[in-house]
Amino acid sequence: MLVVGSLSDLTDDVRHLRLVDPGGAALPAYAPGSHVVLECGVGPDGLPRRNAYSLTGSGVEPDSYALSVRRDDTGRGGSRWIHALSLGDSVEVSRPRSAFAPVSTARHHVLVAGGIGVTPILSHARAAVRWGRSFEVHYVFRGGDGPHLDDLINLCGNSLQTYRGSSELWSTLAPALLDRPLGTHLYTCGPAPLIDEVHDRARAAGWPPQRIHHEHFGIAALEPGTAFTVRLRSTGADVEVPSGTSLLDALEQHGVAVPNLCRQGVCGECRVPVAAGAVAHRDLYLTEDEKAAGDCVMPCVSRAEGPRLELEL
Amino acid sequence: MSTATDSRVATFPFPFAHDTYRYSTNVEPAGGRVVTAAGGWGEHVVDVDERYLTELAERDRILAADPTRFQALPHMEIAQWDAMLAIMRSLSASYPRTMSLERDGGLWRWTNHALDLEQAFVHGERATLPEPPLRFIGRQIQEDVVLLDQREGQLWGDAGLVTFAADWSLRFDVGMSFLQIHGPVPRIHTEGVITRAQSFLMRLESGQQFRRTNWTLTVDGRLDTSTETYPEWGRDRRTLADGPLAEVGERLHLRVEVQHLIRLGASGAIMFLVRTHMLPFTDIALVPAWAQRLHSVLSELPDDMAEYKGITRIRQPGIDWLADCRTRSGS
Numbered sequence A: 001m002l003v004v005g006s007l008s009d010l011t012d013d014v015r016h017l018r019l020v021d022p023g024g025a026a027l028p029a030y031a032p033g034s035h036v037v038l039e040c041g042v043g044p045d046g047l048p049r050r051n052a053y054s055l056t057g058s059g060v061e062p063d064s065y066a067l068s069v070r071r072d073d074t075g076r077g078g079s080r081w082i083h084a085l086s087l088g089d090s091v092e093v094s095r096p097r098s099a100f101a102p103v104s105t106a107r108h109h110v111l112v113a114g115g116i117g118v119t120p121i122l123s124h125a126r127a128a129v130r131w132g133r134s135f136e137v138h139y140v141f142r143g144g145d146g147p148h149l150d151d152l153i154n155l156c157g158n159s160l161q162t163y164r165g166s167s168e169l170w171s172t173l174a175p176a177l178l179d180r181p182l183g184t185h186l187y188t189c190g191p192a193p194l195i196d197e198v199h200d201r202a203r204a205a206g207w208p209p210q211r212i213h214h215e216h217f218g219i220a221a222l223e224p225g226t227a228f229t230v231r232l233r234s235t236g237a238d239v240e241v242p243s244g245t246s247l248l249d250a251l252e253q254h255g256v257a258v259p260n261l262c263r264q265g266v267c268g269e270c271r272v273p274v275a276a277g278a279v280a281h282r283d284l285y286l287t288e289d290e291k292a293a294g295d296c297v298m299p300c301v302s303r304a305e306g307p308r309l310e311l312e313l
Numbered sequence B: 001m002s003t004a005t006d007s008r009v010a011t012f013p014f015p016f017a018h019d020t021y022r023y024s025t026n027v028e029p030a031g032g033r034v035v036t037a038a039g040g041w042g043e044h045v046v047d048v049d050e051r052y053l054t055e056l057a058e059r060d061r062i063l064a065a066d067p068t069r070f071q072a073l074p075h076m077e078i079a080q081w082d083a084m085l086a087i088m089r090s091l092s093a094s095y096p097r098t099m100s101l102e103r104d105g106g107l108w109r110w111t112n113h114a115l116d117l118e119q120a121f122v123h124g125e126r127a128t129l130p131e132p133p134l135r136f137i138g139r140q141i142q143e144d145v146v147l148l149d150q151r152e153g154q155l156w157g158d159a160g161l162v163t164f165a166a167d168w169s170l171r172f173d174v175g176m177s178f179l180q181i182h183g184p185v186p187r188i189h190t191e192g193v194i195t196r197a198q199s200f201l202m203r204l205e206s207g208q209q210f211r212r213t214n215w216t217l218t219v220d221g222r223l224d225t226s227t228e229t230y231p232e233w234g235r236d237r238r239t240l241a242d243g244p245l246a247e248v249g250e251r252l253h254l255r256v257e258v259q260h261l262i263r264l265g266a267s268g269a270i271m272f273l274v275r276t277h278m279l280p281f282t283d284i285a286l287v288p289a290w291a292q293r294l295h296s297v298l299s300e301l302p303d304d305m306a307e308y309k310g311i312t313r314i315r316q317p318g319i320d321w322l323a324d325c326r327t328r329s330g331s
């Protein structure tokens, strides 16, 4: 458990928090791009709400965990809960988890941030400066100043480019994707359309998938998906999964316990083996190969591709 | 029994929980004390015992003769600093009277009274240490260290200080993936143990620590049985196998590695600490439950696994000696 050590508003709707150990102890160091899972009060279903947030520090010997949260008035309430926190309030925080780390062997790092997706990119930039890595940042945001813009300007100097929209971004980034040295890695965090476009354009420019990395945020805003039926191998029972209900929720309501932690498709805890049927993978945990193999599913976010799915449960 | 033998037996991490042995992903959280028939072990992640100075001298001798026992690819710089701090923290927490780590802003101070050594340094500044961080701290612990980098959905053995390797070589393995390093292990791939171990390791969170044990047999209690020095020790297996049974008890040792697996912070690397313990069969025989279990494990062990462990030649003398010893004590 940590407590809120400081608070500040970066923009109209983005709040920056520093979480510290109540006894002043040092916190575990973490790899750049790591996130923590916060317990954000209790949701309407009576279960704790858990949201994942990227840490914005370099990760080297931290005395606090800093994160920036955009208030989402249409979300499940986690961000509003965080915005209501005061100095000294306690928060349940997981250990840092690394799912978007810089590749240590890279010769150069191209970092692309969209809006609040800047948070893990800032962490990467801080570490890159700290360790003298070669890097550049492309930051696109709408209206006013993007969150952490001043931090990035101070850190990056000429290695930072900012854009007010997609066409501005691509007029610079598209040619850049064609001429960066071999061994460059590309990292994107931002809204899904930005991630998809960076990925597609990089692939078209000849980048191999192992050198393209991304971190989604706002995973909670997944499409509700269509309804499907899931059969449990052990009992032969059929469980209906309506649109808007996760497979994990449906299983739990049916009395099937599945270990889980993040409920956002990041931690890897809830993995369930699939016996038959196609999976629409929506998690961030399984590798592309594992997804292609189709023999397991992360039920907290993923669904059936068709009307039916059969699980080894 | 001498006091030294006494404590050696009492703290020996006897590895067999059953009368047969197979590979498994036998990991458990680090730090808990394991009770054995003779005592117990396992409280400390980095363990200092009465052989500290002897084994450090042995490590220095090996390292001086063959500097390639230390390896670090250039991208492992951050991982080296992480590893050094993690080891220093562990030592100072376990042995506060002899070891301490203090921090004053950007300046750190490491004190190791056991070696009469004091070192101030700035994290990340190479010039503030007399040698690379992993080498510096590796020469102050009895454990071998390997650092694994995580990238492209795999682990890579990209740095280490290994002087007490059991029949392998860091120099040959550095830069290889976790799966490649474990490539020649029989049965393992079909049983998926190594792949599962890798996924487990890749999911460790910052600061998490686990441990496991591994074992083999070694002749004459020799710590350095690395591939490089095979010409020096390979012969010992034959002289043991061809020699008198009476000598086996003193010469043949059960060799147990206590391995710790730790997720480091800023680099996100995995640190493998490998501590080697050895006990001659004569000392094993002091604990009848151990002697009996070791006898049944060795007798049942499938040939391909014995081959991989490099004990094909020496296990039968070991089995015979244990059986003989049982008859003697029974009569």
Ligand code: FES
Pocket (backbone or CB within 6 Å): A259, A260, A261, A262, A263, A264, A265, A266, A267, A268, A269, A270, A271, A283, A285, A298, A299, A300, A301
């Ligand atoms: S609960 Fe974390 S991946 Fe499903």
